[in-house]
Amino acid sequence: MNPLMSNLPPAVLSWMDPFGFGRAGLEYWRDGLERSILYLDVMRQRGNQYLEHIEKTKPNVLGFDAEVLLDGRELPRPVNYELMRILPPEGVETDPLMRPFVVVDPRAGHGPGIGGFKPDSELGVALRAGHPCYFIGFLPYPEPGQTVEDVVEAEVTFLRQVISLHPDTAEKPMVVGNCQAGWQIMMAAALEPDVFGPILIAGAPLSYWAGERGQAPMRYTGGMTGGSWVTSLLSDLGAGLFDGAWLVQNFERLNPANTWWSKQYHLYSRVDTEAERYLDFERWWGGHVVLGGQEIQYIVDNLFVGNRLSTAQMVTADGRRIDLRNLRSPVVVFCSRGDDITPPPQALGWIQDLYEDTDELIANGQTIVYCVHDTTGHLGIFVSGSVSRKEHTEFTANMDYIDVLPPGLYETAISRAEDRPDAELIERDYLLEFQPRSIEELDREVHHRPDDERRFAAVARVSEINQGLYRQFLQPWVQAWATPDSARWMRRMHPNRLGYRLLSDRNPLMVPVPVLAERVREDRQAVGEDNVFRALEGVLSSQITQGLEAWRELRDRSLERLFLDVYGQPLLQVLVGLGGNAPVRRHPGAEPEQRRFVQQRREAIRARVAEGGSHEAVMRSVIYVLGGAPATDGRNFKRLRASRAELEPTARLADFKHLVREQFFILEQDREAALEAIPRLVAGESAEAIDGHLGHIEHVLAASGELSERAAQRFERIRALFASARPATPPRSTPGEAPATSGKPGESGETKAAEPPKASETVSAAKREARRQGPRQSATRRRKPPRSKD
Known part of the structure; x- marks a missing residue:
């Protein structure tokens, strides 16, 4: 209560403010002012944390102690990756004879460490199960001339090193790839299948053209920008380096309600308790890294726009075809319907791209298991503690069984043991079950449409044309203007980076904030949820969120409609060489070999x-x-x-x-x-x-x-x-009686x-x-x- 009013008798207060609105308003006003100061102080801490993090030589958000075993910068073809051994926390023991467990971190704009960010993470689950664990992370800046193929070869080298550290273990390492790391390890496994045990890819997009209409807006981005020439432009402006903040910005645009309001309001409304959790997550989310221009161009041309990985069209520099049918390890695909970055069609569409029917998959000797979560978002697939305690725990516990599953396509279902009639036969809290599926049944998740595939094929052709025009007429001028200093300033001025710097201690205007925040904490007077104005605040926040959601849906529908209309034009398709009804690409399985x-x-x-x-x-x-x-x-x-x-x-x-x-x-x-x-x-x-x-x-x-x-x-x-x-059984005979040798059984003594x-x-x-x-x-x-x- 306001100090001025707290000294008045209750009878006077009732006469002056019979409904209590004035008192509630004054209490809410003070609480709102205090929360604003505390919120600003958290933003200041976030900025300081960001600057401290990016200025480290090896920034990382791993929640476990680790030691570097192999530095990729020392390989014949240097890369900014390294192999680390995860040291078990106190009270946890690992068995060196158990299957090694390797987590490969995604390099998609953010810094390393997300796979072991929490105790309840992929690494935490494997450590508690007794597996020796390893982590493949990376450094903020690429090595000069580094390519995607160099990274793939480095990961193969790292896995061979892990195998050599466990000579008495007959089983090959289980490898986990999150998001971007998923397609990267699939490339490595296609080239060197002998070093991989079971593979788990979580939220990894392998089929970029796939998607359900109205549910996958990111797949239209390449078409609406005219292809991959924009990537070349940004890399040239960065003096050969591509700022990962652009990728993070694309992720944030997918959900403007969360980016612009919900995430920040959630902190503001619970600033007394949410500060630590918010800062922990922002340490990773804001730790932007840099990719090489060659790397990002290879990724956009071959995967995002060209969709060549899932159709066996990629060939390495030394002439080896990257064909995912070469995999001999079981592959577990974990995705979610609540993921707008990697929806299930993009995580599972590669199976339909490669195989015409289930018999072809079985004849190729491949075992594919997929699990589709109903609600969790992209990061929740490999960050959420509830997902790790349930899905990832079951995957890890059943990996030997998955490894012995006969070739085929299976869908998993996880049920709580206590809800089953045979609960006494189940060892753990959950039971992971496998149901055989066919390629035709898989289409319930993939939603394949040949007319959409033709549109994306037109995008790939348009991208090649625009890329050629850019390289011929604009690229020489851009490269001449760009310098390392201008590239560095462009990265600093990126909106995603600038927001952290402006709200740090390096901004003189932030000097009084920590002093005010300390005063507030000494005499904090928070109002309860029953305060009428606090309740109205929640209603207003919900209205803002719903408004931003409505705007997002309108934007996504308009973008999709524009894409479908533009690239669905028969004239455009004919001009880029896609006329007639012939398929836009040959099915890999149709090859005579x-x-x-x-x-x-x-x-x-x-x-x-x-x-x-x-x-x-x-x-x-x-x-x-x-x-x-x-x-x-x-x-x-x-x-x-x-x-x-x-x-x-x-x-x-x-x-x-x-x-x-x-x-x-x-x-x-x-x-x-x-x-x-x-x-x-x-x-x-x-x-x-x-x-x-x-x-x-x-x-x-x-x-x-x-x-x-x-x-x-x-x-x-x-x-x-x-x-x-x-x-x-020979018939029994009594002494002096000849054994029976013929007749029907039962009639002649047999x-x-x-x-x-x-x-x-x-x-x-x-x-x-x-x-x-x-x-x-x-x-x-x-x-x-x-x-x-x-």
Whole structure:
């Protein structure tokens, strides 16, 4: 309450201000003034923090201690990247024998460290799971002459270094790429697939032409600026360097309500409690870095405008084609419908760009898993603590299972364990399930439109024309005028950078702010949320936000309509060489070499239908019963792997994964022939051993609960196939009586083999047993016939 009014008797106050509006107004006025001073002081701290951060030689926002293992500036082709080992925090232990975990940071205008920004981050999750962790970060300025291909080669070198540090670990590193780093590591994996384990790309755009109308405004930017010549202009004005603040500005323009009002008002309205969180985030958001002119031009021409990565059209300087079909590691794609920077179509469209159907994907031996979040934004995909505790924790915990998934396309769903009827069988708080999908089903997320693809192809042609005109007539003049000093001043005067400097201690007008803020904190009198004027403030803020949102929607719709009208003109398309109804680009899978490769692979798989022994028979049976994969989640996989480890202690996980994939391929190519070959795989084994194989299968199937009706029917067929391989039991004979040698079973003394119980009974019994004990010893013994090379 105002000090002048606090001394008056309550009766006088009631007579002077019967409804309390005057008192509420005075209290709100003081609170608003105090909040304004405190808000300005936070802005001052933000400016000081920005200047201190950018003046460091190696600015970083990593929340973990790290040591540099390999400096990219010392490589034969120097780059401004470095490999760091993450040191576990106190109380956390890592196992050097576990799979290494590598996070590659995105270099898209902001500084490094976002992948390990919080304890609940991708690195934090992996550390708590016991994985040795590494981080690939970068420095603010590129090395002279540095190219994207140099960076890709450096990342391959870093991964080889990680592998060399873990010689006793059979598994290749799991690699995580956020945003821009996602497509970068996909390029590296396409060129050197042997150094990659499972790959997780979070919020990474690989198919820039893809998008749902009304939901992806950023993809129209290249068309509305006439192509990539603007990038060349900004790089030339920067004396060969491109300011990352331009990229950050593009991100901010996507959501003007948040940029211009909501983010700042959220701080102002809660300035007593939000200052620390706001400053932590701004330390990364405002840490702008610089890219080389060659790098950004390569990115814009080949990815943003040309969309060449997802269609295998990119070729390195030494003649190697960058074809994402070369990947041999499972790829996990994590995206969100709430992400307006990398919407699901851009994160998933590359799959449709490369593969015409699911059979082609499977024949190529590729496993792709995707997860689509409903609400989180772009940064939330790899920064949000709730996402890390849920999605990233499950991805990390199930990575070995993902690594053994048969080739195909899968969608994940995460459910809370306590909400499931089989909660007692689930080890963690959540269960990650996998559902097979087809390329056609994927279109529900991608929304492919051939007419839009033709428009973006026209943009690519227009961009090449404008780029040629700029280089011929304007570039020599711009490069002659630009100097390193002018480029440095242009970066300093960028609006995104200037705002930080003007509100720092280097501005003399900010001198009284810290003094006033300290006085306010000594006698802070905040009003409650029940203050009528504070409530009206919230209403006004909501109206401003809604107004800016309405303006954004109008702007985006107008921009989209203009783009579609301009680049959809038949005359323009004809002028740039896209006339007629012919497809704008050839599908990569239509190449004769690729079709020949697929056909040869199928023939080789068919030739191995009857090769193998009991392990092949058991694995083939499990995959068949469960409908194409070892399970819809990782529980069956863990039990099967543990059981095999008991039977063959020296068996490597890589051999187990090869067995799963091979048997899946065999079933996929000729299911009936593969099933009919099962009795031959176990032929010659005793009845006890065959019963042990069936018990082993039952025990594995019980891990995820009761079988469905369809799965139970399939298991009945497997039982019959194994039963047909059982050797006949010789009939018993009494002394002095000749043994029976003919007649029907049961009529001439031949003892019929005992009929095993039905599938539903055996699986239920195994399920009850599984709750009491771990994986049991099976009578299965592996025969080792010669295996033909793949």
